[in-house]
Amino acid sequence: MNVLVCVKQIPDPNAPGKLDPQSKRLVREGVDVVLDPGDEHGVEAALQLVEKDTGEVTIISMGPPKAMDTIRRALAMGAHRGILVSDPALENSDALSTARAIAAAIKGQRYDLIICGTESTDGSSGAVPAQLAELLELPLLSFAKKLDVADGKAVIQRQTDDGYDVVEAPLPAVVTVTGGMNEARYPALRGIMQAKNKDVKQVGLGDIGLDGQAGKAALTQEVVEATPAEARKAGEVVEDKGEGAKRVADFLKELKVI
Amino acid sequence: MAGVWVFAETVDGTPKPVVLELLTKARSLGDTTAVALGPGASKSTGELAKYGATKVYVHEDPAFREVLATPAVELLARLIEKDKPDLVIFGMTYDGRDVASRLSARLGTALIANATDITARDGSWAVVSAMFGGSVLVTTVPRAKAPTLVLIRPKAVAAEPAASANAPQVETLTDPIDNSKPAARVLRRETEKAGGPKLEDAAIIVSGGRGLGAPENFKMLDELAAELGAAVGASRAVVDAGWKPYAFQIGQTGKTVKPTVYIALGISGAMQHTVGMKGAKTIIAINKDPDAPIFKLADLGIVGDVQKIVPQLIQEVRSRKGK
Numbered sequence: 001m002n003v004l005v006c007v008k009q010i011p012d013p014n015a016p017g018k019l020d021p022q023s024k025r026l027v028r029e030g031v032d033v034v035l036d037p038g039d040e041h042g043v044e045a046a047l048q049l050v051e052k053d054t055g056e057v058t059i060i061s062m063g064p065p066k067a068m069d070t071i072r073r074a075l076a077m078g079a080h081r082g083i084l085v086s087d088p089a090l091e092n093s094d095a096l097s098t099a100r101a102i103a104a105a106i107k108g109q110r111y112d113l114i115i116c117g118t119e120s121t122d123g124s125s126g127a128v129p130a131q132l133a134e135l136l137e138l139p140l141l142s143f144a145k146k147l148d149v150a151d152g153k154a155v156i157q158r159q160t161d162d163g164y165d166v167v168e169a170p171l172p173a174v175v176t177v178t179g180g181m182n183e184a185r186y187p188a189l190r191g192i193m194q195a196k197n198k199d200v201k202q203v204g205l206g207d208i209g210l211d212g213q214a215g216k217a218a219l220t221q222e223v224v225e226a227t228p229a230e231a232r233k234a235g236e237v238v239e240d241k242g243e244g245a246k247r248v249a250d251f252l253k254e255l256k257v258i
Numbered sequence: 259m260a261g262v263w264v265f266a267e268t269v270d271g272t273p274k275p276v277v278l279e280l281l282t283k284a285r286s287l288g289d290t291t292a293v294a295l296g297p298g299a300s301k302s303t304g305e306l307a308k309y310g311a312t313k314v315y316v317h318e319d320p321a322f323r324e325v326l327a328t329p330a331v332e333l334l335a336r337l338i339e340k341d342k343p344d345l346v347i348f349g350m351t352y353d354g355r356d357v358a359s360r361l362s363a364r365l366g367t368a369l370i371a372n373a374t375d376i377t378a379r380d381g382s383w384a385v386v387s388a389m390f391g392g393s394v395l396v397t398t399v400p401r402a403k404a405p406t407l408v409l410i411r412p413k414a415v416a417a418e419p420a421a422s423a424n425a426p427q428v429e430t431l432t433d434p435i436d437n438s439k440p441a442a443r444v445l446r447r448e449t450e451k452a453g454g455p456k457l458e459d460a461a462i463i464v465s466g467g468r469g470l471g472a473p474e475n476f477k478m479l480d481e482l483a484a485e486l487g488a489a490v491g492a493s494r495a496v497v498d499a500g501w502k503p504y505a506f507q508i509g510q511t512g513k514t515v516k517p518t519v520y521i522a523l524g525i526s527g528a529m530q531h532t533v534g535m536k537g538a539k540t541i542i543a544i545n546k547d548p549d550a551p552i553f554k555l556a557d558l559g560i561v562g563d564v565q566k567i568v569p570q571l572i573q574e575v576r577s578r579k580g581k
Contacts, residue, residue, distance in 0.1 A: 013528075013529075019389070019394055019396070024396065094368075095359075095362075095369065095371075096362060096363060096366070096369065099363060118511060119510070119511065121530070123389075124371070124372060124389075124510055125369075125371035125372060125409075126355055126359070126371065127355070127358075127359040127362065127369055127371060128359075129359075130327065130355070130356050130359030130360045130363070131359050131360065131362060131363035131369075132363075133360065134331070134359070134360040134361075134363035134364055135363050137439070138440070139326070139328070139440050139441050139442040140326065140327060140356060140360070140442060141326075141442050142326070142352065142355075142356050142442075143352055143511075145504065155445070157448075158326075158352070158444075159352065159504045159511075160352060160447070160504075160505075161351075161352075161505065161513070162449045162450065162505050163447070163448045163449040163450035163503060163504070163505055164447075164448050164450070164504065165444045165445075165446070165447045165448070166444070166445045166446050166447075166448070167326060167442050167443065167444050167445065168442070168443055168445050169440065169441065169442040169443070170440045173440075173442070178498070178504075178511065179494065179498040180497060180498040180499075180500065180504070219401050219402075220362075220366070220367060220368035220369070220400065220401055220402035221368040221369075221370055221398050221399065221400050221401055221402070222398065222399055222401050223396050223397070223398050224384075224397050224398070224399050225396065225397035226389075226394055226395070226396045226397075227394070227395050227396075228393065228394055228395075229388065229392055229393055229394060229395045231393070231554075232536060232541070232554070232555045234553060234554045234555065234556065234559075235556055235557035235558050235559065236557075236558055236559065237548070237553045237556070237558075237559035237560075237561060238558075238559070238560060238561070239548070239560075239561045239562065240544075240560050240561060240562025240563070240566075240567060244544065244560040244562045244567045244570075245567045245568075245570030245571040245573070245574050246570075246574055247558065247560060248521075248542055248544070248558065248560060248567075248571055248574070249571060249574035249575055249578055251542065251557075251558050252486070252519070252542075252575065253578055255518075255519055255540060257462060257486060257518075257519055258485075258486065258575055258578050258579055
């Protein structure tokens with residue numbers, strides 16, 4: 001079974017993101033970038049599937065040349081090969097351009113399953129997987145907590161408001177995974193060494209036949225203002241010296257909760 | 259007048275609460291049409307009209323309930339081609355997100371997610387979205403052909419019935435739904451519901467995070483919640499760790515809540531979580547890390563060990579209620 005995993009390089013989520021007031025874009029300078037932690041679960045899910053069966057895991061990412069580090073990280077976890085879609089014209093792309101670029105970059109390649117995180121940790125729109133599924137005319141199994149593949153079908157437990165639905169689709173299909181699906185492995189030193197020699201193909205828009213059809217030339221939307229939200233005023237913070245519970249209870253009484 | 263459509267998710271004929279919020283916003287922007295799909299959808303037309311729909315498209319094919327996204331995308335694409343609305347609004351729900359995203363790829367239109375508000379601007383739209391856990395508000399304008407697709411976060415708009423509502427024009431559709439393409443089909447539905455008030459409706463929420471130390475410590479929260487008549491919630495970290503089912507999750511992925519009082523126990527306050535609860539009127543937080551971001555939001559913060567303080571708090575609440 002061959003699995004494609006879409007990954008994104010994002011600013012370290014432990015360092016809060018900032019927007020540049022001028023360009024309205026994410027400040028990238030001086031911020032560490034990492035493989036989106038949500039995508040690590042996608043890589044792990046793919047590795048577990050091919051370990052049970054046979055086949056290869058291919059990692060794809062769209063981003064600046066530095067996003068190569070993110071692909072290498074996934075390769076160090078055990079993935080087999082990578083594709084980096086990188087082009088200056090793709091800078092500041094919207095979700096639809098990202099989906100178009102990924103769809104074009106894998107044209108003619110056959111994957112049984114395409115796995116994505118449910119949403120990126122930085123942008124959180126969660127649009128790319130469904131857009132990719134639409135462009136490829138594939139079913140989408142979204143918000144999966146559990147994934148099983150057998151007999152040419154994928155079956156997931158899909159998160160709902162009250163619990164979960166069991167949903168099935170024939171392969172090939174696109175799946176989005178939630179963090180609860182697995183515990184992502186940490187790359188071993190051996191994996192990190194091997195990753196350096198694994199094949200990663202870098203392509204630009206011209207290589208995938210998308211010149212003028214994605215990125216700047218095809219923006220569907222533009223951010224025109226960015227302002228800090230009115231922050232909640234922090235209240236009183238007190239250290240518990242045995243009176244903490246009493247303080248909370250007093251406050252609840254004041255609020256007429258009790 | 260602009261044509262504004264609302265994707266009206268219904269369950270057995272009852273609109274989801276977010277749908278009434280979307281209609282409240284939609285009717286301030288233009289002439290509002292609701293699209294209600296699936297078995298029982300026709301029963302929802304009165305309620306949809308009450309909140310501002312002047313026209314309702316109804317299609318009751320079971321495929322809308324049994325197959326994820328694709329049947330709704332097929333039908334919406336067809337109707338949009340015919341009527342050419344200017345704006346289509348979806349709730350940022352599991353299904354809303356799948357349908358809107360697929361539709362944007364099908365039509366090549368703008369999809370703006372995580373929206374909290376929409377206004378008319380220069381003959382088009384300006385959409386406000388919350389980023390970085392709601393700490394930054396960005397305004398996005400569409401640059402593609404109509405319609406603009408917008409996903410609005412639940413509870414971003416307060417639902418209010420329209421001042422006057424007439425019987426809507428209902429158009430019941432029966433066009434065949436193509437069932438031949440490979441699709442994601444729902445085999446069965448499992449409910450993992452808690453007792454007590456629903457999280458979305460609860461006036462008081464007691465919510466737990468990793469700081470509780472172990473899944474069995476959620477019992478304390480259940481006890482405290484029972485004393486307060488509160489619903490129990492959880493952070494993504496503990497849901498991912500399997501301590502609580504997804505139905506309890508509050509945050510970006512999960513539920514958005516707006517209770518009168520939110521009590522965060524052992525929750526650090528990652529943006530992922532706070533985006534779902536920062537609308538609470540009053541926030542109380544207990545956490546052992548004095549630098550936890552939750553304290554920047556809390557009206558009252560206690561730096562201390564939740565495992566020690568919560569049992570004391572249950573006693574304090576009991577003794578006060580006894581008085």
